Amino acid sequence: MPAALLDIDHVSKRFVKRPNLGEQIAGLLGAGRKTEIVRAVSDVSLTVAKGEVVGLVGESGCGKSTLGRMVAGIYTPSDGKILFGNAPVAKEQGRRTHKLTTRVQMIHQDPFASLNPRIRIGDTVSEGPVAHNIVKAREADSYVADLLGRVGLDPSYRRRFPHQFSGGQRQRIAIARALAMKPDLLVLDEPVASLDVSIQAQVLNLFMDLRSDLDLTGIFISHDLGVVRHVSDRVAIMYLGRIVELAPTAELYAKPNHPYTRALFESVPRVGVGRKNFRPIAGEIPSPLNPPSGCHFHPRCPFAGPRCKREAPPLEAIGPGRFSACHLNTGGTD
Amino acid sequence: MSSSPALTLPAETSWTRLSNFWSDFRQSPVAVAALIVVVVVVLMAVLAPLVAPQDPYNQEALDLFDARLEPGEVGSGGYVHWLGTDAAGRDIFSAILYGLRTSLIVGVMAGTLALILGTTVGLVAAYYGGRIEALIMRIIDLQLSLPAILLALVLVALLGQGLMQLVAALVAAQYAYFARTTHGAASAERRKDYIEAALSTPLPARHVLFRHLLPNALPPLIVVATVQVANSIALEATLSFLGLGLPITQPSLGSLISNGFQFLLSGRYWISIYPGIALMLTVVAINLVGDQVRNVLNPRRSR
Amino acid sequence: MNEVVLRVKNLQTQFQTRAGALKAVDGVSFEVGRGRILGLVGESGSGKSVTGYSILGLVEPPGRIAGGEVLLNGKDITRLKGDAMRQVRGAQIAMVFQDPMMTLNPVLKIGTQMIAAVRAHARVSRRAARSRARDALAKVGIPSPEERLEAYPHQLSGGMRQRVAIAIALLHSPAVIIADEPTTALDVSIQGQILAEVRRLADETGTAFVWVTHDLAVVSSLADDICVMYAGRVVESGPAADVIGSPRHPYTAGLLASVPAEHEPGTKLPQVPGSTPSLANLPPGCAFAPRCAKAGPACTTTPPLQQFEGGRTALCHYPIEPVSCQPLSLTSTTYRSAS
Ligand SMILES: Nc1ncnc2c1ncn2[C@@H]1O[C@H](COP(=O)(O)OP(=O)(O)OP(=O)(O)O)[C@@H](O)[C@H]1O
Ligand SMILES: Nc1ncnc2c1ncn2[C@@H]1O[C@H](COP(=O)(O)OP(=O)(O)O)[C@@H](O)[C@H]1O
Ligand code: SF4
Ligand code: SF4
Ligand SMILES: [Mg+2]
Ligand SMILES: [Mg+2]
Numbered sequence: 001m002p003a004a005l006l007d008i009d010h011v012s013k014r015f016v017k018r019p020n021l022g023e024q025i026a027g028l029l030g031a032g033r034k035t036e037i038v039r040a041v042s043d044v045s046l047t048v049a050k051g052e053v054v055g056l057v058g059e060s061g062c063g064k065s066t067l068g069r070m071v072a073g074i075y076t077p078s079d080g081k082i083l084f085g086n087a088p089v090a091k092e093q094g095r096r097t098h099k100l101t102t103r104v105q106m107i108h109q110d111p112f113a114s115l116n117p118r119i120r121i122g123d124t125v126s127e128g129p130v131a132h133n134i135v136k137a138r139e140a141d142s143y144v145a146d147l148l149g150r151v152g153l154d155p156s157y158r159r160r161f162p163h164q165f166s167g168g169q170r171q172r173i174a175i176a177r178a179l180a181m182k183p184d185l186l187v188l189d190e191p192v193a194s195l196d197v198s199i200q201a202q203v204l205n206l207f208m209d210l211r212s213d214l215d216l217t218g219i220f221i222s223h224d225l226g227v228v229r230h231v232s233d234r235v236a237i238m239y240l241g242r243i244v245e246l247a248p249t250a251e252l253y254a255k256p257n258h259p260y261t262r263a264l265f266e267s268v269p270r271v272g273v274g275r276k277n278f279r280p281i282a283g284e285i286p287s288p289l290n291p292p293s294g295c296h297f298h299p300r301c302p303f304a305g306p307r308c309k310r311e312a313p314p315l316e317a318i319g320p321g322r323f324s325a326c327h328l329n330t331g332g333t334d
Numbered sequence: 335m336s337s338s339p340a341l342t343l344p345a346e347t348s349w350t351r352l353s354n355f356w357s358d359f360r361q362s363p364v365a366v367a368a369l370i371v372v373v374v375v376v377l378m379a380v381l382a383p384l385v386a387p388q389d390p391y392n393q394e395a396l397d398l399f400d401a402r403l404e405p406g407e408v409g410s411g412g413y414v415h416w417l418g419t420d421a422a423g424r425d426i427f428s429a430i431l432y433g434l435r436t437s438l439i440v441g442v443m444a445g446t447l448a449l450i451l452g453t454t455v456g457l458v459a460a461y462y463g464g465r466i467e468a469l470i471m472r473i474i475d476l477q478l479s480l481p482a483i484l485l486a487l488v489l490v491a492l493l494g495q496g497l498m499q500l501v502a503a504l505v506a507a508q509y510a511y512f513a514r515t516t517h518g519a520a521s522a523e524r525r526k527d528y529i530e531a532a533l534s535t536p537l538p539a540r541h542v543l544f545r546h547l548l549p550n551a552l553p554p555l556i557v558v559a560t561v562q563v564a565n566s567i568a569l570e571a572t573l574s575f576l577g578l579g580l581p582i583t584q585p586s587l588g589s590l591i592s593n594g595f596q597f598l599l600s601g602r603y604w605i606s607i608y609p610g611i612a613l614m615l616t617v618v619a620i621n622l623v624g625d626q627v628r629n630v631l632n633p634r635r636s637r
Numbered sequence: 638m639n640e641v642v643l644r645v646k647n648l649q650t651q652f653q654t655r656a657g658a659l660k661a662v663d664g665v666s667f668e669v670g671r672g673r674i675l676g677l678v679g680e681s682g683s684g685k686s687v688t689g690y691s692i693l694g695l696v697e698p699p700g701r702i703a704g705g706e707v708l709l710n711g712k713d714i715t716r717l718k719g720d721a722m723r724q725v726r727g728a729q730i731a732m733v734f735q736d737p738m739m740t741l742n743p744v745l746k747i748g749t750q751m752i753a754a755v756r757a758h759a760r761v762s763r764r765a766a767r768s769r770a771r772d773a774l775a776k777v778g779i780p781s782p783e784e785r786l787e788a789y790p791h792q793l794s795g796g797m798r799q800r801v802a803i804a805i806a807l808l809h810s811p812a813v814i815i816a817d818e819p820t821t822a823l824d825v826s827i828q829g830q831i832l833a834e835v836r837r838l839a840d841e842t843g844t845a846f847v848w849v850t851h852d853l854a855v856v857s858s859l860a861d862d863i864c865v866m867y868a869g870r871v872v873e874s875g876p877a878a879d880v881i882g883s884p885r886h887p888y889t890a891g892l893l894a895s896v897p898a899e900h901e902p903g904t905k906l907p908q909v910p911g912s913t914p915s916l917a918n919l920p921p922g923c924a925f926a927p928r929c930a931k932a933g934p935a936c937t938t939t940p941p942l943q944q945f946e947g948g949r950t951a952l953c954h955y956p957i958e959p960v961s962c963q964p965l966s967l968t969s970t971t972y973r974s975a976s
Contacts, residue, residue: 059824072534095464099536106534114527118549127545128535166912167681174531181535196680197851198909198928201895205905223825226898230906249902267829269858271881271896280829284794354655 004047005217006071006104006185011080012241013041013066038288040066042241043080045315048185053211053218055232055249057225057264059285063241064221065189071219072106072187073099084185102132105178109190111170115162121173122148122158129180147176152206168199172206179210185217192227204231225268229253234321237261240288240296243315246323257324260297295327305333358630365626371619375612379434386428387413390585396423402597405604418604420593426604429585430612436586437616440497441567444504448566449559451505452512457551459513460520461543471517474510482507486569490578500579504566515558519551553631560624564617571613587613639670642812642845643692643730648705650684650691653698656917661687661700663869669813669862672843674836676856676877679866680913685849688866689815691715692847693732694722710812728758731806735818737798740805741790747774747801748786751808758809773804776842778834796827803835810842817849832859853892857881862948865889868914868924875949883960885943885951887931923954931955 015038041063048054056064069075070082073090076097082089090099108114115124125147126140135143145155151172162170171191178186191207192200208231210216222228228235228249235252237245237260245258256262263281283300286292292299298308307327315325327333360366378385388411389395400409400423409415409423417426459470477485489503523529524547532542567587573579574588581589587609594605650662662684669675677685690696692707694717706713714725726732734740742750751770752763761769767786774782777800790798799819806814816835820828836859839846850856856863856877863880865873865888873886884890891909893899900906911928920926922937929936935954943951945959 059826069530069534073536074530074534096462097533099534102535106531108527108531110527114531116528116532116546116550119545127541128537131535131537131541168912177531177535196913197853197892198680198895199912201897201906201908202910204897205908208903208905224897226896230897230900230902264826267826269829269832269852269854270898271854271857271893280833281826282830284796285824285826357655 003050005050005085006046006048006219007083007086008044008046008048008067008071009081009083011041011044011067011070011077011082012039013063013070013075014039014078036289039241039291040288041070041077044238044241044243045080046236046243046246048217048219050184050217051215052234053216053220053232055228055235056219056221056238057223057228057235058238059223061240061285061288062238063288064223064238067238068106068187068189068219068221071185072104073097073101074106102128102134102181103183104185104187105181105183106187106189107171107174107178107191110194111167111174112162112194114174115170115177117162120159120161121165124162124173125158125177125180128177129182132181134180134182143180144176147180148173150179150210151176152202166199167195168202171195171199171203175203175206175210179214183216185219187219187221189221190223191220193222193224200227207231225253225265226270237264240286240291242296242312242325243323244297244325246315248321251319251322257318257322257329258326259301259303259328263300263302295325303328303333307333355630359626362626362629365622368619368622368626371615372623375434375616375619376438378431379438382428382431382435386425386431387411388425388428390424390429390432391583393583398423400425402602402605404602417608418602420590420605421597424585426590426608429590430587430609433585433587433590433609434612434616436497436580436584437567437570437588437613440501440504440570440580440586441563444501444508444566444570445559445563447501447505448509448562449512449555452509452514453516453548453551453555455509456513456516456518457520457543457547460517460524460551461539461547463524467517470513474513474517477510478514482565482569483572486573487576487578490573495578495581497580497584500570500573503573504569507569508562508566511558511562512555515554516551519554520547523547523550554628557624557628557631560620560627564620564624567613567620568617587616639673641668642671642710643847644668644706644708645688645692646706646708648688648691648707649703650687650696650700651703652700654917658703659916660869661916662691664705665864665866665869665871666705667862667864667871667874669845669847671812671845672839673861674839674846674848674859676860676863677847677849677866678851678853678856678863680851682913682916683866684869685851685866686817689732689817689847689849692815693726693730695732724758727754727811728809729811730813730815731809731811733799733802733806733814733816733819735821737795737802737819738790740802741798743790745789746786747788747790747793751786751801751805754805755808769808770804773808774801776807776838777801777804778830779804794827796823796831799823799831800834803831803838807838807842807844811844813845813847815847815849818851819848820855821850821852828855835859853881853896865892868919869916870924870952871950872925872952873950875945875947879947879949883957885945885949885956885959886953887929887955887957888925890957891928891930923952931957 017036044067058064070077074097076090076092084101084104089101089104090097122144125144129135130137130140144158148155148158153169153172192203195203220228220231232249235247235249236243237258239260245261256265266279267281281300294310295308295313298304313325313327315323316330318324318329397410400419401421403409403415403419405416405418407415409419415425419425455470459467486503486507489506490499493499493502529542529546532546570579570586571588574586575592577592579588580586590609591606597605646666648662648665652659652661665688667675677688679685691702696702702715707715709730717725748767748770752766755761755766755769771782771786774785779785779797779800820831835846838844848860860877863874863877864871867888873880873884873889880889881893884893894907895909897906909928914924923940926932926936933955940952940954943953943956
């Protein structure tokens, strides 16, 4: 295996929600909220090799974005470390996170929110590289024109404001802004989820072109199994803060191992012919405030046994390059 | 990449935005009338030395024989005192023009300085968060729970009389409104993805603060600013009326009202009432304009 | 033949804007039979929601219904005003929104709200209303409905809230429920549960659904019939399986072809070029023409509504020939579990 570009090493992230003054007072009277801890990501390890795209799949609130934000240096992990080329991506300073590298860039889900409405798109793309001396200020204009062309936008649009563009065009601008920093690693957080169906294909094609042209490495977050299958080399399935299965894409889709992965695949409606009988997963998604004991999936799992309530199954190798976190693979659930 | 993006919208320039703003603003005839009043008031104040028949600052031009003339009488200067004169023989109309000038200067200066101070405080609180934010916002809340007039009274009493002291007191009494508004708007913006994108680029902190956060937190401030100019004028008038503001030798609307107050009961209403009307007109007009600006800028109402 | 409960005829809804009248819905027609589910698909801004709002008389100024009819059990309801409309709405036709909090009041218990909803249209005792509310919750698959009646909306998950909203819509066994992207904000596993539940409800209760969504996968697994909308018009309609299996309109075909799940991973996806047009600035003739691979000389004029056998229509000058056997790529089950 080629050397890892990104090393996510036993990373956890907890968000502590302290009650505010009013709630503290209510708490004294026995009514308010107590300090709540959200375990958004718990003990996740993953390495990404140079040139590889890893898909991150899971339902909302399972910690995909939180993990992505830690990789992009927006949050620092509560435990564990994230190394990019052997150095941490960010450090904590006081209460603020300081990003230490410009070579990891992120693309957000909603291109209507991720561009500053009051800044011309040319400036949006150029301000990062100018601030970091990637280009000189007087060369910024041609640099921007070049990038816009690259993402399929007419360079003459660079003096326009974001509201003059459609969703797909804005997502291209966001991609141009990320590329302007000459990144090695892109974190794409549901980059096509908010786009129209006919535009999704355009942006996915753009991503695949850029990936091969620029030799990009990527973490591709999505809840859309079809999209992830199309762009990723490997896929990690997350459930309630943990990776439950990790495998090369083709093998995962051909033969999912973890009960959650299997249930997820069956519950997703697909464009097929006729009223297909998909089988929904029973039960609610538990709250990350108060996850079930042992295997987080046990209240919904058709194979759950007493061991599943007691012990959390570790993510273990079940074949070359394949990992799964289920007791069924390691001696049963009793 | 093979797609040829077709932009359907015409390029929106600041000019078209302005003209859209105006066409929305125009929807309310009251607001348009108020705007006309504001413009006239400002013009008269600016052009006071040209428009006013008399310079009320110039003690030598005053003639005690002209004291307390009724509106419409002709004084020793040979011109009609349309709004009468006061006890020192000052032409009330001229005094109002000069008074407006002082009031507007105080109002705009206090408003602007309070805006700058308040915005900075609010932005810093929203950007840094955590304990800094909690501390600043507690102070602001505390201050907002006190009546502004009380705070201004105490400050003027401490600082002494004079234009600058007055402005300082007004700023101290009013920056909190700006700080709270900025803080609210900026904390809402702070959570948006484009700030996160700026932080993850990463852009330098001052860049994020002043190029990204501030411009987006600005629209609600424009409204607060207009209203606070009106409030400053009213506050200054109140202080002057109470004798803590500006001396009558440097008349503002408030000191004019105060100056005539003692004559009110003896039937010489004009010395007090006309400056009062001018004050009310100005304050109400500015507030009406501010309200309409808010309506137009509020995205839920417009379009 | 199935009894038609809702028939929309040539519906026109316009919004007055600075740029002139915006035709958000421009001559939409369709019908839904008892117990059937009609999927109204289209991209953002194509007029799906406005169609739904128009049917229920919920369009507010500057919007107005400029023409057409909405026949509910044969009676035109577009001309009903105020109280008369409120009598129909909730009792004979109901709406479910993407955000269930549009229906639910955050400060009232679920039970209180549901009892009020029952008694708005039926003269029954509180007790009877309560048991009806409980039955409705059970019907949409909510576990321990008695307890849920005592809960406040914020104590429920998003999926539960949406179920409650559907239960409220079902209270008076309306003829039709209009559902505007009710599962878009939900997770796939929860969406799956609700879709299965809705399918069962339509079959069992005979309530018809108009299911508004942008998700082709959802309509193809849920709906009996499909209407595809583009720029305010229905460009293609017909039985769901037929439309998905062999689209006749170039736009539908383009959409279906660009779904990644149906292609070899890593390959370039067929894409519809360009972007969705602004309603304020539509091209003359066929609105899809600038993006259409099949566009020809006639396409600068308004395309005709072509009727095909099997109850299918397409609004197009050059409709695609039907495919006799279903294309392999569309039936592939590559990522179904091996079990
Ligand atoms: N209040 C309004 N004033 C002006 N135009 C409106 C208004 N409401 C909707 N429109 C316009 O009508 C058109 C159709 O909107 P509609 O909400 O029905 O789209 P939709 O198909 O439901 O899209 P989405 O998938 O985004 O919900 C859009 O172009 C929209 O901009
Ligand atoms: N800044 C934050 N403060 C508190 N909780 C958060 C924060 N960000 C995320 N969370 C919580 O962490 C969990 C995982 O969130 P996220 O990573 O956004 O999920 P996903 O992207 O998979 O939908 C959720 O329960 C979410 O509410
Ligand atoms: S560990 Fe047990 S509960 Fe968890 S997925 Fe495996 S069988 Fe199911
Ligand atoms: S009418 Fe012409 S442009 Fe429109 S969809 Fe048909 S072929 Fe394409
Ligand atoms: Mg997310
Ligand atoms: Mg809609």
